[in-house]
Amino acid sequence: MSIERRSVLKGMALGGLAGLTLGQAGLASAGQAAEAVTRKPLLVLVSGAEAEAVFAGGALAHPAAGHATVLRTDHGLEFISALQQRLKASSGERIIGLVDDASGTLILDLARSAGARLHWSGQHVTEGGQSRHRLSVTPDTAACGHQFMALSEGCATPSATEDLILAASHQWVPALGFALASPEPGRRYLRATPPTQAAALTGHYVSFSIET
């Protein structure tokens, strides 16, 4: 396997959104990457600086997250319109994210109207040092869910229902970013792990994995 390492530079233009959002949010994005497997471009959407640092940090730690761009979302019309256009125009792009409830509601519905595939959606809450997660995953990403559970500190084994509800400690965000960044859910990469030292996010979030 040939290994290529590259950085995704701050302000890197990618499609119709980049000029708008990167410019507006002044968002830094950086990634490191692999490799020989043919990959679809990866767009990482986050709400706020904290999620950007922790979730995107987890995603970009994945060896296969190479061609990643990180964008900070909001639920304003300008951003949502730009995302809508991008969803309709792009093909073969993976979009993962951890965003606030308002943005998440909009993004998931835009994915539907654009005809995109939704492999994963999750509702997450961290409060009082514990976290709760409600996950809805396709069979294709079930392994991704297992990876998330395995990497999240103190994650309880869920009951086997279609809507997974599970509990974990407050340290779950890097694991989620790492798990969702994989283009081949469940594939193991030697020595690759999400960052273990990360700030604990509190509050409510929505996660997703979309394929255009």
Place this chain on the structure above:
Amino acid sequence: MSEQNYKVLPTGVEQGDFHQAIEKFRALLGDENVLVEEAQLKPYNKIMMPSEDAEHAPSAAVTATTVEQVQGVVKICNEFKIPVWTVSTGRNFGYGSTAPHHRGQIILDLKKMNKILEVDAELGTALVEPGVTYQQLYDYIQENNLPLMLSFSAPSAIAGPLGNTMDRGVGYTPYGEHFLMQCGMELVLANGEVYRTGMGGVEGDKAWQVFKWGYGPTLDGMFTQANYGICTKMGFWLMHKPPVIKPFEIQFDEETDIAEIVEFIRPLRINQVIPNSVVIAGVLWEASTAGVRRSDYTTEPGATPDAILKQIQKDKHLGAWNVYCALYGTPEQVEVNWNIVTGALKQLGKGRIVTEEEAGGTEPFTYRAKLMSGVPNLREFGLYNWRGGGGSMWFAPVSQAKGAECDKQYALAKEILNKHGLDYVGEFIVGWRDMHHVIDVLYDRTNPEETKRADACFNELLDEFEKRGYAVYRVNTRFMDRVADSYGPVKRRLEHTLKKALDPNNILAPGKSGIDLDKFTDW
């Protein structure tokens, strides 16, 4: 394509028959317009109700681009007895979103039927297809420099006039009662025939979008919030944009002011001094749309204490009630009406006016002003961040526009919500003589215990309001059958008699507004 094992099937339909139907849909619509993969269907299964997602999982989703294709879909559904749940833009957040009423129904998504067929600037009329969004129409009006303005619901930009009107949604301008402004529908009936209401059936007629009634029975209303046909075109009226729009807010400091507010507003509204659908919004609604989250103030479970509500009110410069109105017309007309409003307020002796200049571009005033001026925005989605967790159900009882009635509804709703550990996040939208009392029951779907409480709360709201003679005008798919009962057995029998006559195979949206031949027994 070889036969596959479909994970979700319509009730009573076997794998083999369903596969045959899917193949026929593919032949009719093309492969790309027939979705059966789980990852393609998952976006249609996103709900905000206290149900399991699986209860609302579709078996397939199909998209049509022409009326003929819609007719073809109906024909196939009849042949295989497949129930079909139709959506236009599918933005019915908090009322069921895009998900079908019950598991196994296929979705007919009309998002690709998105042509603006006609806009007549002189008459102020439009004719559109189901997938047209308000943003699309707004852009069209701007690009063509037309002297018109839109009225829309809060998800404005991404929602559409046809779907909103067919579900009898409301907006915030003088044209805010959308069904009142509807003029002419085209519908595909369950037998595949295409029916046009009003003047639409007359060969060569040009009055379809200007004269509602036509000849003989006028049936438009029968097709709204109903499952008797699939609307493929709808006409409606647009307001001519006036030279002056003057939005303003009146803040009232105490929650007990609601009765006086309504008594103050009613004559101004009925007499068209204030012509728009006025909003009287509670403090948490306003705080949420201004970006406040509950966790900014407390992490304690349960209802947010009144002391915190007062603190938010103070911190964010809000009223306990925030009344949003606008005046429209020439400078002279607006000046006259402004003097009447300010004079009446002086007489009331309470309430603080905030003008657009005084608001200075702050939220929530700015998005409210946009809604009253016909400018799309998405600000109101901030409601979902108040508590977080993805649970939202609109509880929307109607009342007379009388102070005592609104006071009673507000007190009752808050008591029940707080009892279940939830908050009153509500507003009154003032029609001419009615109030749409709209409450967002927000809860955390990651918390099974809270989800159960929200469900119990919604049931209790329905029960207790009904005991006092109130009912909701619209509800999410989980509670449609329950709400239909509020309106009495005669109405239900009549609705099912019509259903039996128009759609004997029960294929069009069974369950919508409680109309479902497979479940109804009270003949």
